[in-house]
Amino acid sequence: MIDLRSDTVTKPTKAMREAMFHAEVGDDVYKEDPTVTRLEQMAAEKLGKESALFVTSGTQGNQIAVLTHCLPGNEVLLEKDSHIFYYEGGAISAFAGVQTRTISGNKGAMEPSEVQSAIRGDDIHEPETGLICLENTHNRAGGAIVSVENMRQIYEVAQKANVPVHLDGARLFNAAVAKGCAITEFTKYTSSVQICLSKGLGAPIGSIIAGDQTFIEKARKWRKRLGGGLRQVGTIAAPGIIALSDMVDRLAMDHELAKKLANGIRNISGFEVVNDVDTNIVLIDVKGKQLTSAKVIDQLKKRGILAVSFGPTVIRLTTHYDVKNEEIDQTLAVFNQL
Numbered sequence: 001m002i003d004l005r006s007d008t009v010t011k012p013t014k015a016m017r018e019a020m021f022h023a024e025v026g027d028d029v030y031k032e033d034p035t036v037t038r039l040e041q042m043a044a045e046k047l048g049k050e051s052a053l054f055v056t057s058g059t060q061g062n063q064i065a066v067l068t069h070c071l072p073g074n075e076v077l078l079e080k081d082s083h084i085f086y087y088e089g090g091a092i093s094a095f096a097g098v099q100t101r102t103i104s105g106n107k108g109a110m111e112p113s114e115v116q117s118a119i120r121g122d123d124i125h126e127p128e129t130g131l132i133c134l135e136n137t138h139n140r141a142g143g144a145i146v147s148v149e150n151m152r153q154i155y156e157v158a159q160k161a162n163v164p165v166h167l168d169g170a171r172l173f174n175a176a177v178a179k180g181c182a183i184t185e186f187t188k189y190t191s192s193v194q195i196c197l198s199k200g201l202g203a204p205i206g207s208i209i210a211g212d213q214t215f216i217e218k219a220r221k222w223r224k225r226l227g228g229g230l231r232q233v234g235t236i237a238a239p240g241i242i243a244l245s246d247m248v249d250r251l252a253m254d255h256e257l258a259k260k261l262a263n264g265i266r267n268i269s270g271f272e273v274v275n276d277v278d279t280n281i282v283l284i285d286v287k288g289k290q291l292t293s294a295k296v297i298d299q300l301k302k303r304g305i306l307a308v309s310f311g312p313t314v315i316r317l318t319t320h321y322d323v324k325n326e327e328i329d330q331t332l333a334v335f336n337q338l
C-alpha cells in the first residue's frame with residue numbers, strides 16, 4: 001500500500017528504535033527522566049522559548065495551552081477551519097469551558113484587522129477574549145504557510161489588547177523548511193506553541209508545547225490533571241530527540257514529492273489541485289470526474305493507494321518519510337487510469 005493518508009503514518013526509523021532501547025530513564029512526574037529533560041531543553045532552545053513540555057499528542061498540547069491561558073467563560077478567537085475548532089471534538093469548550101469565535105481566513109491566514117475588531121471591550125455584557133489561536137502550516141488550507149508578517153501583525157494587535165497568542169504549529173517545521181528560515185522567525189510572534197514530533201518528523205508518539213517558564217509550570221499541572229503525567233517516558237522521548245536533530249531538513253524532500261504529485265495531477269483532466277502546495281499536502285477536487293471523494297478513495301484503495309476525504313468532492317494526499325519517489329510515479333499512473 002502507498003499510504004498518503006497522513007504524515008502521522010510514518011514508522012519510527014532504525015535509529016529511533018535503537019535510541020528507545022538504549023534510553024536512560026527515570027520517573028518523569030518527579031522530573032527525573034534525563035531523556036525527557038534533554039528533549040524538552042533541546043525543543044525550548046530550537047523554538048526560542050524559555051521552557052518546553054513533552055505531551056502525548058498535538059491535541060493534548062493544544063488543550064493544555066487553552067486550559068493554561070484561559071478561564072471558563074473566556075472567548076477564544078480562531079480560524080474557522082482550524083484544527084482546534086474543527087478536529088478536536090469541541091474539547092476546548094468541554095474542558096476549558098471557553099466559547100469560540102471563528103474568523104474566516106484566506107489560505108489559513110486571518111486578517112489582522114478582523115482579529116482586532118473581534119477582540120472584546122469592557123462592556124459587562126461581553127465575554128473576555130482569553131486567547132487567539134493561530135495554525136501554521138494550516139491543515140485544512142492544504143498545508144498552507146501563514147506568513148511571518150501576518151503573524152507579526154496579529155501578535156502586535158494581541159499585545160496591545162493584552163491577549164496571549166497560541167500557535168498550533170503541528171507542522172511548523174514544514175513551514176520553516178519550505179521558507180528556508182529559522183523556526184524562531186515564526187515562534188517569536190507567539191506566547192506559546194505546539195509542535196508535533198509524530199508527523200513529518202517521524203517519531204512514533206508525542207508533541208512539544210513551549211512558552212515562558214510560568215506558562216510551562218502551569219501547563220505541567222494541567223498535563224497531570226489530564227492524566228498526561230507519565231513515568232519512564234524517556235523510552236518515547238528518545239525518538240523525539242532524533243526527530244528534532246535529524247529529521248527536520250529532510251522535510252524538503254516531502255515538499256518536492258508533493259509538488260511532483262500536484263504537477264502530475266494538474267495534467268490529468270477531471271482532477272483539480274485546489275491548494276498552492278506550499279508544503280507536503282495536496283488537495284484534489286474530483287468533481288470534474290463526476291465522482292465523489294468517497295468513490296475516488298474507494299477506487300484508489302483497490303489499486304493500492306490510501307487517501308482521506310476533505311469534503312464531498314475533495315481528497316487529501318500527504319507526502320512523508322515513508323513515501324518514495326517511485327511511489328509518486330505509481331500514484332500518478334493510477335490517477336491516469338481512474
Ligand SMILES: *Cc1c(COP(=O)(O)O)cnc(C)c1O
Binds near residue numbers: 084170
Ligand atoms: C495533527 C494535528 C493536530 C493534532 O495532533 P495529534 O497528535 O493528532 O493529536 C493539531 N493541529 C494540527 C494543525 C494538526 O495537523
